[in-house]
Structures are given as structure tokens and as C-alpha cells.
Amino acid sequence: xxxxxxxxxxxxxxxxxxxxxxxxxxxxxxxxxxxxxxxxxxxxxxxxxxxxxxxxxxxxxxxxxxxxxxxxxxxxxxxxxxxxxxxxxxxxxxxxxxxxxxxxxxxxxxxxxxxxxxxxxxxxxxxxxxxxxxxxxxxxxxxxxxxxxxxxxxxxxxxxxxxxxxxxxxxxxxxxxxxxxxxxxxxxxxxxxxxxxxxxxxxxxxxxxxxxxxxxxxxxxxxxxxxxxxxxxxxxxxxxxxxxxxxxxxxxxxxxxxxxxxxxxxxxxxxxxxxxxxxxxxxxxxxxxxxxxxxxxxxxxxxxxxxxxxxxxxxxxxxxxxxxxxxxxxxxxxxxxxxxxxxxxxxxxxxxxxxxxxxxxxxxxxxxxxxxxxxxxxxxxxxxxxxxxxxxxxxxxxxxxxxxxxxxxxxxxxxx
Amino acid sequence: xxxxxxxxxxxxxxxxxxxxxxxxxxxxxxxxxxxxxxxxxxxxxxxxxxxxxxxxxxxxxxxxxxxxxxxxxxxxxxxxxxxxxxxxxxxxxxxxxxxxxxxxxxxxxxxxxxxxxxxxxxxxxxxxxxxxxxxxxxxxxxxxxxxxxxxxxxxxxxxxxxxxxxxxxxxxxxxxxxxxxxxxxxxxxxxxxxxxxxxxxxxxxxxxxxxxxxxxxxxxxxxxxxxxxxxxxxxxxxxxxxxxxxxxxxxxxxxxxxxxxxxxxxxxxxxxxxxxxxxxxxxxxxxxxxxxxxxxxxxxxxxxxxxxxxxxxxxxxxxxxxxxxxxxxxxxxxxxxxxxxxxxxxxxxxxxxxxxxxxxxxxxxxxxxxxxxxxxxxxxxxxxxxxxxxxxxxxx
Numbered sequence: 001x002x003x004x005x006x007x008x009x010x011x012x013x014x015x016x017x018x019x020x021x022x023x024x025x026x027x028x029x030x031x032x033x034x035x036x037x038x039x040x041x042x043x044x045x046x047x048x049x050x051x052x053x054x055x056x057x058x059x060x061x062x063x064x065x066x067x068x069x070x071x072x073x074x075x076x077x078x079x080x081x082x083x084x085x086x087x088x089x090x091x092x093x094x095x096x097x098x099x100x101x102x103x104x105x106x107x108x109x110x111x112x113x114x115x116x117x118x119x120x121x122x123x124x125x126x127x128x129x130x131x132x133x134x135x136x137x138x139x140x141x142x143x144x145x146x147x148x149x150x151x152x153x154x155x156x157x158x159x160x161x162x163x164x165x166x167x168x169x170x171x172x173x174x175x176x177x178x179x180x181x182x183x184x185x186x187x188x189x190x191x192x193x194x195x196x197x198x199x200x201x202x203x204x205x206x207x208x209x210x211x212x213x214x215x216x217x218x219x220x221x222x223x224x225x226x227x228x229x230x231x232x233x234x235x236x237x238x239x240x241x242x243x244x245x246x247x248x249x250x251x252x253x254x255x256x257x258x259x260x261x262x263x264x265x266x267x268x269x270x271x272x273x274x275x276x277x278x279x280x281x282x283x284x285x286x287x288x289x290x291x292x293x294x295x296x297x298x299x300x301x302x303x304x305x306x307x308x309x310x311x312x313x314x315x316x317x318x319x320x321x322x323x324x325x326x327x328x329x330x331x332x333x334x335x336x337x338x339x340x341x342x343x344x345x346x347x348x349x350x351x352x353x354x355x356x357x358x359x360x361x362x363x364x365x366x367x368x369x370x371x372x373x374x375x376x377x378x379x380x381x382x383x384x385x386x387x388x389x390x391x392x393x394x395x396x397x398x399x400x401x402x403x404x405x406x407x408x409x410x411x412x413x414x415x416x
Numbered sequence: 417x418x419x420x421x422x423x424x425x426x427x428x429x430x431x432x433x434x435x436x437x438x439x440x441x442x443x444x445x446x447x448x449x450x451x452x453x454x455x456x457x458x459x460x461x462x463x464x465x466x467x468x469x470x471x472x473x474x475x476x477x478x479x480x481x482x483x484x485x486x487x488x489x490x491x492x493x494x495x496x497x498x499x500x501x502x503x504x505x506x507x508x509x510x511x512x513x514x515x516x517x518x519x520x521x522x523x524x525x526x527x528x529x530x531x532x533x534x535x536x537x538x539x540x541x542x543x544x545x546x547x548x549x550x551x552x553x554x555x556x557x558x559x560x561x562x563x564x565x566x567x568x569x570x571x572x573x574x575x576x577x578x579x580x581x582x583x584x585x586x587x588x589x590x591x592x593x594x595x596x597x598x599x600x601x602x603x604x605x606x607x608x609x610x611x612x613x614x615x616x617x618x619x620x621x622x623x624x625x626x627x628x629x630x631x632x633x634x635x636x637x638x639x640x641x642x643x644x645x646x647x648x649x650x651x652x653x654x655x656x657x658x659x660x661x662x663x664x665x666x667x668x669x670x671x672x673x674x675x676x677x678x679x680x681x682x683x684x685x686x687x688x689x690x691x692x693x694x695x696x697x698x699x700x701x702x703x704x705x706x707x708x709x710x711x712x713x714x715x716x717x718x719x720x721x722x723x724x725x726x727x728x729x730x731x732x733x734x735x736x737x738x739x740x741x742x743x744x745x746x747x748x749x750x751x752x753x754x755x756x757x758x759x760x761x762x763x764x765x766x767x768x769x770x771x772x773x774x775x776x777x778x779x780x781x782x783x784x785x786x787x788x789x790x791x792x793x794x795x796x797x798x799x800x801x802x803x804x805x806x807x808x809x810x811x812x
Contacts, residue, residue: 044557044558044559045558045559046559063685065685065686066685068686069686069688098678098698098702102679107570107571107572108541108569108570108571114543114546115550117632118546118547118550118554118628119550119554121628121631122550122551122554122555123554126462126463126631126634126635129631129632129635131635131636134632134635134636135636135688135689135798136688137632138539138540138592138594139541139571139592140539140592140593140594140597140797140799141799143593144679144799144800144801147679147681148681148685152679153678153679153680153698154677154678154679155600155603155677155679156593156677156679156801157591157592157593157597157600157604158591158592158593159589159590159591159592160538160541160570160571160572160590160591160592161572161589161590162570162572162573162576168589172589172604172607175607175608175611176607179607179610179611181603181607195553195558196546196549196550196553196558196561196569197569199553199558199559199561200549200561200563200566200569202558202559203559203561203562203563203566204563204566205563255586255587255588255589255613256585256586256587257533257534257576257579257584257585257586257587257588258579258585259529259579259580259582259583259584259585259588260580261580262567262573262576262577262580263567271585274585390567390570390576391567391572391573391575391576391579391588392576392579392580392588393572393576393588410610411611411612411613412612413612413615
């Protein structure tokens with residue numbers, strides 16, 4: 001029999017708060033984390049706002065040695081991991097096992113270290129490149145730093161799946177436990193705001209000037225954000241043996257690839273529909289049991305229309321409440337769906353649907369029950385988390401109140 | 417793990433492009449890493465120390481495989497990977513002359529496009545594209561960076577292009593774990609196949625040579641006579657369930673039967689690199705247990721030995737401590753160079769060369785038995801991470 005998988009701890013570094021309590025409060029209040037970019041000079045780009053993490057000091061969370069070795073992205077991941085592990089009531093002595101794994105998502109990891117090294121090279125030639133900084137670049141390092149900190153001795157893996165990386169990591173981590181390959185996985189994702197990535201989104205004409213307004217008729221695009229959202233996932237046996245508090249069950253997840261265009265979603269949204277249906281089906285439930293959908297909701301014209309098609313196709317006449325946390329956090333790229341997964345855990349624990357702020361004029365092409373501007377309370381037994389990324393990377397996860405989902409079953413291979 | 421079969425391979429390597437060329441070079445014992453010709457990919461003449469080398473895919477011309485159209489926005493990493501994937505799909509008998517073959521069965525058959533996915537390892541992404549855009553941003557203005565090249569800055573884009581070029585709509589996963597990534601990709605594929613998320617998965621890795629990569633390794637002092645030779649390439653194996661392969665009449669080249677991985681941090685908290693035998697020793701033990709194979713039954717250890725002395729010594733020590741001292745240890749990286757994210761996949765392909773293609777070269781120590789039935793592929797990462805994979809000759 002396959003094991004159930006539970007979220008037993010969460011940790012957050014975000015533009016709207018550090019730690020689960022601050023994050024939950026800000027989500028419920030509809031707090032915007034968007035502010036003028038301070039970490040680099042964005043003024044020439046014609047866009048200068050983002051969901052930058054302010055008030056995060058690595059010294060509060062990392063040892064001196066860790067501060068020396070970890071770049072900012074790893075530092076945020078490490079801090080969030082420590083919070084998640086503490087929230088789960090675990091510590092390094094309990095986690096020091098070959099059956100503890102760390103599986104994290106990101107798009108670019110320590111992009112700022114690479115930027116710095118590249119800048120040295122371009123301006124000063126190869127001898128100007130700081131030798132000691134080179135080994136600190138690489139998305140490989142994110143789970144290494146976390147594993148060192150939390151004591152994990154099993155798999156250390158990064159899944160770089162563009163802006164669906166968080167869901168890829170969480171979905172795969174849950175599968176890894178269900179398959180009996182690990183008892184505990186510290187998972188989630190981290191991403192930092194970096195100049196080249198910021199410029200690239202501006203050049204793609206995808207970035208809004210002021211606000212990110214998902215599903216609004218006058219939406220002008222996305223805003224970038226940054227942060228880290230980490231979760232402790234545990235097998236049922238491991239969690240119950242130690243009397244852990246079960247915050248949410250991780251249901252099934254769905255994956256697909258559009259194979260259509262490297263930045264645009266498929267106009268029919270066929271791949272996203274497959275992923276969302278698979279997530280529901282693999283959780284052993286029907287769409288009618290879904291209480292809330294956390295949308296990918298980037299605030300771009302294309303994404304929001306395509307995503308509406310997905311929701312309408314999967315849910316039919318059922319008006320499931322939909323919201324996008326990106327209206328508050330901006331698009332935290334690889335970390336987006338991990339931070340939002342933690343928001344989903346909050347929804348299950350508190351019955352609060354976080355609002356889509358800045359929602360003023362409904363768009364007839366995005367005709368859904370959007371949780372507009374103010375948080376709503378409602379039934380929250382089953383919550384869906386969408387991530388529909390560049391490159392047609394679709395990953396959809398399901399979270400549920402413990403005790404709601406049927407036991408996981410081995411997926412049946414459909415007849416060829 | 418449940419045994420999976422390899423039913424096709426696609427390879428773009430310094431030893432040649434395509435299965436036949438790769439296996440022929442492995443039989444001949446060719447060492448691309450000893451090639452003294454100047455590097456083609458970029459002008460390396462400024463790197464002093466005399467004769468900088470790299471195990472490049474020389475004369476690589478993607479248009480020969482992909483045609484002339486649509487290649488301009490692709491980087492070298494993507495081209496290597498797309499060509500590798502195309503070759504693997506053809507070698508596995510899933511495509512013929514660029515088109516999907518008819519799946520076996522009746523009219524209700526689901527098309528291959530929904531049933532074939534990709535799990536590919538890459539360590540450093542497209543440093544070529546990232547550097548190109550940084551140059552524009554630093555020397556000109558960030559407002560002028562080429563938006564069509566921008567998506568290449570994230571490391572899963574190469575795999576994303578495979579889905580577009582090869583029409584693969586099942587899952588598409590990129591993994592990153594340094595030079596262990598390609599073996600970890602098999603572990604991911606194992607879970608995903610078990611989950612019935614795809615019927616066939618192209619599994620492997622890709623890494624492209626670029627000046628920034630070369631410069632980084634050069635600055636770290638890892639290249640040259642006392643170090644390693646940087647390599648590049650793409651290697652993909654079509655992995656599926658034995659019953660799926662037999663239903664479509666595909667002939668297995670080998671079986672993948674066990675996987676293990678481990679992480680052991682260095683004792684000193686201020687150290688990042690960690691060359692020690694413990695991680696690989698644990699990974700080997702767990703891979704052998706997973707495969708239900710005894711150490712003495714391993715005929716060949718296809719190691720990750722690359723010329724970096726401290727890591728090579730750690731790897732050999734791990735092999736010794738795993739009671740594998742009777743097995744012959746080989747080092748395909750002597751031929752292929754250090755291909756990082758693709759390294760484990762090149763190792764798996766090399767394992768097939770030893771298991772069934774009569775390869776006998778690149779021996780580090782020991783003697784190859786006349787019959788090679790079981791291979792252990794190992795990878796030691798730089799940070800205390802290590803992975804191992806057990807492969808077996810297919811029962812024919």
C-alpha cells in the first residue's frame with residue numbers, strides 16, 4: 001500500500017513577511033509586498049517595482065560559516081528550511097538519516113553570484129574573477145546547503161522547472177515518499193530577484209509598471225518577486241509515530257508539457273487541462289470536491305485567459321473560488337508555487353481564501369469567481385495549486401485537510 | 417527498483433554522434449580527452465599554460481539533424497540535447513524518418529506524443545546564453561538584451577525545446593545535482609514510470625562547453641595535466657517497463673535494476689568541497705541492496721574517475737570499502753572528459769558498451785572478466801553527494 005504524505009512544517013521568507021504567522025496574516029489582510037526595487041538600479045528599464053524581500057538578514061538565521069558559503073538564494077532557502085523544520089517539531093538529530101531527502105526547485109539559484117563573477121570577467125578579464133566565489137554558484141548548491149543545515153543524508157536534488165519549479169519539487173517529493181524511497185523530504189523552492197532576469201521580463205514586454213492585477217480587464221502584466229517557501233513532507237508512519245501535527249495532506253499531482261512555445265501558453269490550454277485533471281484524478285476525488293483554486297494568475301493577458309479556459313473546462317458550471325497570491329507577492333518564479341503551496345496549507349488550516357488584490361474591473365475573458373480584494377472564508381477541505389510556466393511546464397498539486405482524501409492508490413497504466 | 421529496460425540510446429559526444437559511432441570508439445579505446453587540437457567552441461589561445469584541451473563535440477552541426485529552420489534562437493546546449501533526443505527516439509524505434517511510428521494495438525491507442533516524456537540532468541544551465549546577455553547588459557544596456565535568447569537563461573529551457581521539437585507532451589523534467597544528476601534522473605524516472613505518468617522516458621543528461629564554464633574550471637585549477645579535461649555532450653537512454661518494450665517488439669540493450677544515493681557533509685562547517693569515500697560507499701551499498709545484487713557479482717565499475725586526484729582517490733576508496741575490490745574499474749571520463757550533468761548518462765552508455773558491445777579499454781585497475789553481466793555506474797559529487805546505479809545485460 002502506498003503511504004499518505006503530510007505537510008508537517010512550513011517556513012517562509014517572503015516580501016510580505018518572514019515565518020508562517022506573519023505570512024498567513026499578510027495573506028489574509030491582502031498585503032502587497034510590491035515596492036521599488038532596491039537591490040539594483042532598475043530605473044533605466046522603464047520598470048522599477050517588484051516583490052523584493054526586505055528585512056531579511058542572513059545573520060539572524062545562518063551560522064557564520066553558513067553566511068560565508070551561501071549566496072542569498074541559498075540563505076533564504078536555509079532560513080525557510082530551519083523555520084519549517086522547527087515548525088514540524090523536528091531537529092537535525094531527528095533528521096540525520098539516509099531516508100531524509102532535500103528536493104528543491106529554483107529557476108536560477110545563485111544568479112547574483114554568477115552575475116558578479118561574469119561582471120568581473122567582462123570588466124577586468126579572467127584574472128579578475130574571484131576564485132573562491134566560483135564554487136558558490138550553481139543551483140546544485142541549494143539543497144546541499146539545506147541538507148547540511150537540517151541533517152539530511154539522502155537524496156539532494158534540484159528541479160529547475162522554470163516558474164513551476166516549486167510544484168515540481170513538492171509533487172515529486174511527495175511521490176518519492178509514497179514510493180517508499182524516503183520518510184521525510186524537505187522540499188519547496190527559492191528564488192532571488194536578479195537584474196538580468198528582471199531585464200529579460202521587461203524585454204519580453206511582460207512586466208506591469210505598478211501593480212500586478214490578475215484577471216482584471218486592465219491588467220498590464222506580471223511583477224517579479226523573490227523568496228523561499230519550504231515544507232517538511234512526511235510519510236504517515238513517520239509523522240504519526242512521533243505524534244506530529246498534520247497540517248495538510250499532499251494529494252496527487254499532475255504534470256504535462258505543452259511542447260508549443262518557449263514563452264507562450266498553448267492557446268487551447270490542452271496541456272494545463274491534462275495536468276489539472278490528472279492532479280484531481282490522482283487524488284481520488286472529483287472536481288466537485290475542490291473548494292478553492294490558487295491560480296497561477298500571473299497577470300499577463302495570455303496566461304490569465306488560458307488559465308480561465310483550464311478552470312472552466314475542468315470545473316464546468318461549478319463556480320469554484322479562484323485567487324492569485326501573485327497580486328501580493330509578485331511572481332516569485334521558481335519559488336512562486338512553493339510559497340503559494342504554503343498559502344494553500346494556510347487556507348486548509350484556517351478556512352481563509354487569500355484575496356486577489358487590485359481586482360477592479362472583471363475581464364469577460366476571465367469569467368471566474370475571483371476572490372476580489374478581500375479574503376473570504378469558506379469550506380477548505382480540498383485546495384488546488386496551479387503552476388503553468390514558460391516552456392509549457394504545467395504542474396498542479398492538490399492539498400487537503402487530513403482525513404478527507406481516500407487512501408492513495410497505485411496509478412493504473414492506461415491501456416496503450 | 418523494478419527492473420527497467422533501455423530500448424534505445426541517443427548520444428552526441430566527443431567520441432562521436434549516434435550509437436554506432438559511440439560504441440565503435442569505446443571498442444577502439446579512443447580518447448577524445450587527449451585530443452591536442454585547439455578548442456573549436458571559443459578562442460582558448462589566451463589561456464596560458466600551453467595547449468588547453470577540451471573533449472568537444474568537434475564539427476557539431478545541428479542542421480544535419482534538425483534542418484536549417486528555427487535554430488537561430490537555440491544555444492549549443494539545446495542543440496546538443498535536441499539532437500540527442502531525436503537520435504534516441506529513432507534508435508528506440510519510436511520514430512522513423514522524423515515521424516512517430518504507429519503504436520501497437522487497435523484504434524483506441526493513445527499516440528506516442530502523450531506517452532513519451534523526458535527526464536534530463538544538467539548542472540550549470542546555458543552559461544553561453546547567460547554570459548552573452550550579461551555582456552550586452554554590462555557593455556551596452558540591459559534594454560538591448562535579446563528577448564528571444566532570454567528564456568535560455570533558465571536551465572530547463574533546453575529540455576523545453578526538446579518537447580517542442582520532438583512533440584513530446586508527457587512530462588518534461590530537468591534535474592540538477594552536479595555530476596550525479598544523470599544517475600538521479602534515473603531515480604526520478606523510476607518513480608515517474610511507476611506512477612504511470614509516461615510509458616517511455618528519455619533519461620540522461622546534457623552539458624555544453626562554453627568559455628565561461630572553461631574559465632571557471634581553469635580558475636579553480638582543475639584543468640590540465642594534473643586535473644581533468646572538460647567535456648560536453650548529450651546522452652539519453654529510452655527507459656521503459658519490460659512489458660511495454662516487449663509489447664511493441666523493442667529489443668532491450670540493457671536493464672537498469674538498482675539505484676542509491678547519499679549525502680555526507682564535510683566535518684568542518686567552513687568547507688564546501690568534500691572529497692571523501694563515505695557518500696559513495698553508502699550510495700553503492702544502497703544501490704546494490706536495491707538491485708538485490710551482491711558486490712562480488714559486479715563485473716565492472718564504470719566510475720566517475722576524471723583525473724581530479726582527491727576525488728578519484730575517494731571514489732576508489734569507496735569502491736574498495738564496498739567489497740568491490742575484485743571488480744574491474746574503468747574510467748570512461750578518460751575518453752569523454754568531465755561532462756558534468758551528462759556524466760552519469762555517458763557512464764550508463766559506457767556501461768552498455770562494456771556489457772554488450774565488447775568495450776575493454778579505459779581500465780583503471782583490475783582485469784575485465786570475459787563475460788560482463790553486471791555493471792555498477794558511480795558518480796561522486798563535489799559537495800558530499802554521490803549516486804550509484806546498477807545495470808545488467810539483458811537476458812537475450
